Amino acid sequence: MPAPLHHPPTAGPSATPGGARIHTLPLPPVPSTLLIPLAARAHGGRYFPQLDCADTQAAGLLQQLGADVSAYLADRPTVLNVLWRTRRIRALAQDFFAAHPPAWGINLGCGLSQYLQWLPGAAHWLDADLPAVMALRRRLLPTPTARQHSAAIDLQTPDWWPALQLPPEALAQPLWAMCEGVLMYLAPAQVRQVLQEFADHAPPGSRLVLDAIAHCGVGQAGWHASVGRTGAQFHWGIGCLSELTRMHPRLRLHSSYNVAECYGWLGLWLEALWRPWIGAPLYTLAVLEVT
């Protein structure tokens, strides 16, 4: 097992209100947010056993990083949110691969997640993120198998799709793509460009699952109990779900899921109260399909 990473002095806000410190990664603010879902998948099952995603890799990765994520775990609503979305995405992907056995899966902005562990039906899987994150993956994760592929990309550049270097057989049938916990950190024009690239290139029947915050959350990351510690900011949110499909004529909304459901009746009630003002759910998972 590689030695824990050395953590240089960090610039971002890392002191918790109670005084405990979070070991931040040697990464800029946005990529360093990958610790938040990693911590939830590693240890969130302690607090929400019914949503435990049984991630066999996450705890070992945290150990190798030597990261103290106790403050992220103390942010229980976010832990619950991550476990809920992981299970939703996992179930959606399992259904997709059952219907399209030779299909490829792509995880855009994968962080240190490992969805392939839950998807034996996926013929091939490609994890893509910024170069610094892909270097971290190479350092921490076991040698990839023949089904596992990777690409260093920057979704803020117009040539991210060719940078995936998908072989022709990946595009011979619908493909599965996911972009989880990523797009809210991009500018609206960049999000539009990501969706347009996907819709321009992915074969018909392909799906993209993404998560989106409501407009009212834009610029408010400092108030978020976990993201606020990283120094990252939210730049993109939606006012209604049709904004997603309006970005390209080939995109249709396959399905959507409201995070309020994981907070039970109270969450649904509060959401119903706020809805007239905020338009979209506070946090949505949307599945877009290429027609």
Ligand SMILES: C[S@@+](CC[C@H](N)C(=O)[O-])C[C@H]1O[C@@H](n2cnc3c(N)ncnc32)[C@H](O)[C@@H]1O
């Ligand atoms: C909150 S983390 C989510 C990681 C992973 N999807 C998960 O749920 O565990 C945000 C991720 O988005 C990636 N990301 C942010 N901007 C990106 C960009 N322009 N291109 C590619 N990846 C990006 C970050 O590097 C980071 O891994």
